Amino acid sequence: MDRREAAVAVTTSLPEPLVAALDELSRVRRLLVALDFDGTLAPEVDSPENARALPAARDAVLRLRATAGTRVALVSGRALRSLIHVAQVPDDVLLVGSHGIELRLDDPAARIALDTAELERVDVLQEVLSQVADTIDDVWLETKPAGFALHTRLATEENSRLAHLVALREATAELDDLTIREGKNVLEFAVRSTTKGEAVEHLRRYTAADAVLFAGDDVTDEDAFAALQPGDLGLKSGPGETLAAFRVPGPPEVAQALAALADFRERPAS
Numbered sequence: 468m469d470r471r472e473a474a475v476a477v478t479t480s481l482p483e484p485l486v487a488a489l490d491e492l493s494r495v496r497r498l499l500v501a502l503d504f505d506g507t508l509a510p511e512v513d514s515p516e517n518a519r520a521l522p523a524a525r526d527a528v529l530r531l532r533a534t535a536g537t538r539v540a541l542v543s544g545r546a547l548r549s550l551i552h553v554a555q556v557p558d559d560v561l562l563v564g565s566h567g568i569e570l571r572l573d574d575p576a577a578r579i580a581l582d583t584a585e586l587e588r589v590d591v592l593q594e595v596l597s598q599v600a601d602t603i604d605d606v607w608l609e610t611k612p613a614g615f616a617l618h619t620r621l622a623t624e625e626n627s628r629l630a631h632l633v634a635l636r637e638a639t640a641e642l643d644d645l646t647i648r649e650g651k652n653v654l655e656f657a658v659r660s661t662t663k664g665e666a667v668e669h670l671r672r673y674t675a676a677d678a679v680l681f682a683g684d685d686v687t688d689e690d691a692f693a694a695l696q697p698g699d700l701g702l703k704s705g706p707g708e709t710l711a712a713f714r715v716p717g718p719p720e721v722a723q724a725l726a727a728l729a730d731f732r733e734r735p736a737s
């Protein structure tokens with residue numbers, strides 16, 4: 468099967484309006500492909516450090532980054548360090564971690580620096596949330612530079628609800644102005660407030676993109692979908708309310724959509 472036949476095979480399993488929109492999008496000169504990681508490129512797993520992009524998704528990402536005028540970015544809630552570990556992508560893939568707080572653009576050395584007041588707030592958060600994680604079964608705390616994710620994926624429904632309630636109560640009693648986000652089996656607390664929407668806007672300016680594709684699966688990805696403009700393409704992975712114009716069932720179909728976009732983008736200009 469040659470590449471053209473392969474493209475037809477891939478696109479036939481995607482909804483026709485999505486294929487048409489990908490075709491249209493592929494024609495812009497400078498394209499930003501911004502992708503959430505967990506639940507979008509990578510199926511969900513119990514241990515976050517074991518999550519990996521589906522091989523087909525990774526292959527499509529690598530093909531897209533090699534096409535002229537295309538920048539690929541991963542826009543994740545993970546700490547940047549964790550995203551680098553699981554994504555294993557080349558340095559020219561732009562990375563956004565901690566829901567927009569951490570950026571690794573073309574300077575791989577750039578890191579966020581918290582001020583003293585923020586560091587003190589992180590210490591207080593750690594104390595409060597560690598206590599919750601230590602006292603409720605199967606609840607654990609993931610450390611990020613500007614906050615923490617309280618994971619409840621393996622906890623019973625009752626313990627999960629309890630952990631959320633206690634963590635919210637105790638953290639907000641100790642600290643004002645926290646950024647708190649609920650995701651899939653996770654409640655996140657940060658001392659800085661940035662959203663994936665702001666990250667996409669920043670990336671759009673940074674890459675001077677004529678259009679943006681954003682794909683995501685979780686509630687926090689809705690900020691990014693809200694930042695899309697006419698001519699952009701939003702792709703929701705999986706169930707749940709969304710502002711995205713298109714939806715596919717999950718990571719395998721996201722990978723197909725990215726492969727189709729790569730096919731279109733690789734097509735010689737007529």
Ligand SMILES: O=P(O)(O)OC[C@H]1O[C@H](O[C@H]2O[C@H](CO)[C@@H](O)[C@H](O)[C@H]2O)[C@H](O)[C@@H](O)[C@@H]1O
Binds near residue numbers: 543650
């Ligand atoms: O924005 P994302 O790239 O989708 O990251 C969101 C959170 O992903 C990770 O947690 C989620 O995925 C884990 C692995 O599949 C799963 O075990 C957990 O239940 C999910 O909530 C990550 O650990 C978080 O820090 C991210 O914020």
